[in-house]
Amino acid sequence: MTEHSPLEHYLRHLIATAGPMPVARYMQLCMTHPDYGYYVSRDPLGRGGDFITAPEISQMFGELIGLWAASVWNAMGMPERVQLIELGPGRGTMMADALRAIRILPAFYEAIEVHLIELSPSLRAVQRDTLADVKPFQWHHLLGDVPDGPAIILANEYFDALPIHQMVKQETGWHERMVGLVDDAFAYTIAPEPTPRFGVSVPPHVRNAPNGTIFEWRETNEIMAIARRIREFGGAALLIDYGHIRSDAGDTFQAVARHEYADPLRTPGTADLTAHVDFQALADAAQTMGVLTHGPVEQGAFLTQLGIETRAQTLIKHSASQSASDVASALKRLVESGPKAMGSLFKVLGLSHPSITTLAALSDSNGPA
Template sequence: MSDATPSLPELIDMQIRANGPISIASYMALCLTHPHQGYYKQADPLGPRGDFMTAPEISQMFGELIGFFCVNLWQQMGEPKSFTLLELGPGRGTLMQDALRVATKAEGFGDALHLQLFETNEELKARQAIRLSQYNPYWPTWIDAMSDDPLIVVGNEFFDALPIRQFVKGATGWHERLVGLKDGARSFGLSPTPIPESAMPEAVRGAALGEVYEVSLAGADVMHRLSKAVGRRGGAILAIDYGYPQTRTGETLQALRKHAYADPLKAPGAADLSAHVDFGALAEVANAAGLTVHPLATQSEFLTSLGITERAAVLSKANPGEAGNIGAAVDRLTGTGQMGGLFKVFCAASPGLIPPGLSS
């Protein structure tokens, strides 16, 4: 970026001055995916030197169990000779590397596999290309730019990063929360135009004054596109994220920078922005497309059902010097007070498929 090019904060402020306050969804989209200065267009955000840690970076066991999950579904589908495995937001490629190391041990799986990775970060794409080169990955420009083969989708911490809109209950209706400028600084405010109660989802009607409702139209659009594809071609969508099972009120927008919470308005493009996922809303979209939505599980329930305890025992026996670290990883991934309780596992699949770890 040259000295003459405005910074992302300057660009956002210029847009607000020219056109007025913007929605939180527009603000998030600019912060995260601006073509040149967006958070996900810049350096690798993962790991101890980044801003956050994801489950695949904590232990190989996470990806390995996802690999077993994919093989099981492929076998249930009759072991098609050609199928697409799509990962949304693959990060460094760690999850898929671990998953395919396990999955390709199943006879025929590797030969049938068409690996697709939906990624916007060029640095991460380069890492994925190196890590996953043996599987000849392809990077589609959009999530539904795919063939007509059966489709298995995996998204770990993807939906939480999609833009949301916020609405606040007022005396005369709901008002959208916007990002504007006050005394030259970015600040939250409310649109003066009320939205009637009847226009809101039934689940939030009757909310108390001041309560906040969040909706991700982008998340619903992604789920709609994927569900239509799976409904037509057969397969499943697996999404692992933090969120809540049914549509409700509650403010969850947050910013993370260097593994600490930050002001979401302070440094656009320099911090990760996210919000909890409304799994109930995603389920409605998937159901409408004819998919079966299986009961939401915690990450702890899912990984335990898939055999993380047994896998940890095998790894510890083979690497006794790492037994302590392996046990700590299991605790972090499955502890109810840690990721195991915070993260939920969502699966929508073709009728008749029984996703392993989620069949109860």
Template structure:
């Protein structure tokens, strides 16, 4: 498939021809967020007709349990009378809609909540308005109000632009995006890093050829969330696929039509993601002054919150076909080898707070 097939690919090729290879982080930012041709700017990527499906779209149980977790955290901090209930990258708004429904069982919580979404996609904002019309929208986390913050980020950090380095005989060289026979492809910067202080410690003894990934955008946002919660109170829950500990490896991937494709073939037409380094996120949380809990596997977290009991309640009023769907969703969300072990969960609370539900 030609790298010039998409309008965005032609734009990126011209940019490289004029200025030379560009950082992978810049390539990802353009592929996902270019105002005219970026992947998230032009489509609703979710569901069977899209490119991938997220946990809230698999079953209402996921959002309901997240809502109850937030309610438990809100009560543990004295049930503040006015607070920011925020979601980063809220998809269609399904998770928040389900969470709010669960929160209505908790007296006064929904009335005290002011819902805020951090979302840049105009297409997804429209879908979110249909499900959660009371929400207030932001382009960046920095503009969230300064009040107690109860926040969820589900499959948000995996789309943050990453930087990659490859170990060579000359040291760590940045992997950039250049042109090979007219096609977009990774190339190595000619000048290596002056040192390896910017890399996680686990990368420093990696063998020649190893690839190290860092995500400054993700750690900056995690530190911002942490400093907000440290200063004003609240709690946050980060759910994503990734690894518990920092380790070398190339995790960049592209999805189109629920199939893996070459990340450089059709920029703007495929979802680009990378595995989240939860060890680095936890360190960023601590740097921001709050307390990090976990990460734990999603299956264990949802089991601790009572997903089996919730599934049993739903089955009581289900038809045979609906009961089979509930069982299939439960397996997908919690089973080892599926989302249950692939996805991890990290919680953020003020220093000194007791371990929240699912992390005891």
């Protein structure tokens, strides 16, 4: 008999007793089950892990985000206290690099109170080490747990990890895609009944798509919590993720383990599960909450406008030949565009309080809906 992991055992039990579960519930349990979830039990980042993120590719990424934050602080009127909040800080690398760059502006550095939103005990342990000699900080499980106050909020590769609902177009309407058991293996099934009135929330150009089309959506509670905080207390947010600028149809649910694509339904809890971020949906939700949105723009254009090439030249000038070539290849990796290149796959969206009408390196703002 096959030995199942405790998480697989639990998922099988849930399906056997309550029937197939929505893809969103499956993804949530795989990623954040309090005992067996992927993020709960490991540090998946870096060359020895499952995937690598922009801050882990080069210090330049976090440094430029730090300078971007400084420009926001300036636009806020240089308040004496400001929260620097990061959602899903991973190994803490981006925050450490950002704070190091911010040290050149002592008044801003002193004004900052650092808050990290992290649920993973394993990653919290890494963050404690990374930030030990940098600046004191506090952890929270939810953004809502951070004390009130003006804030600059950062999130890199956070939204892609949040659960995605998949809806499948059928003759009878849009049905939720489920995960069930077929021949004793996890398999996709389709809810027998359509989700009432779901069609009206699908973008007009997707409504008449052929049967079998998949449309993905996420709950809006996280983006709304960010927007509400900015509207009420002032400040801005920067959201960076891979995804699409305009809402569209398509199945983007994927698993990555050991830097290779895997099947999301095999060995649950052992691979990183993600799906593209729908930036139009994020911007629409934020505008509804009364904040301005800026962009989205491609990551390559964003980093170039912030001066990544000049920063790379400086690092190259001061480094030995091997690390000079590492800097050059990191620069290329972060900004290059192409169908599979980070510089164009990743997008950057800014949110701001209506009193801040421009954000560095992001295009024109769009007003509250």
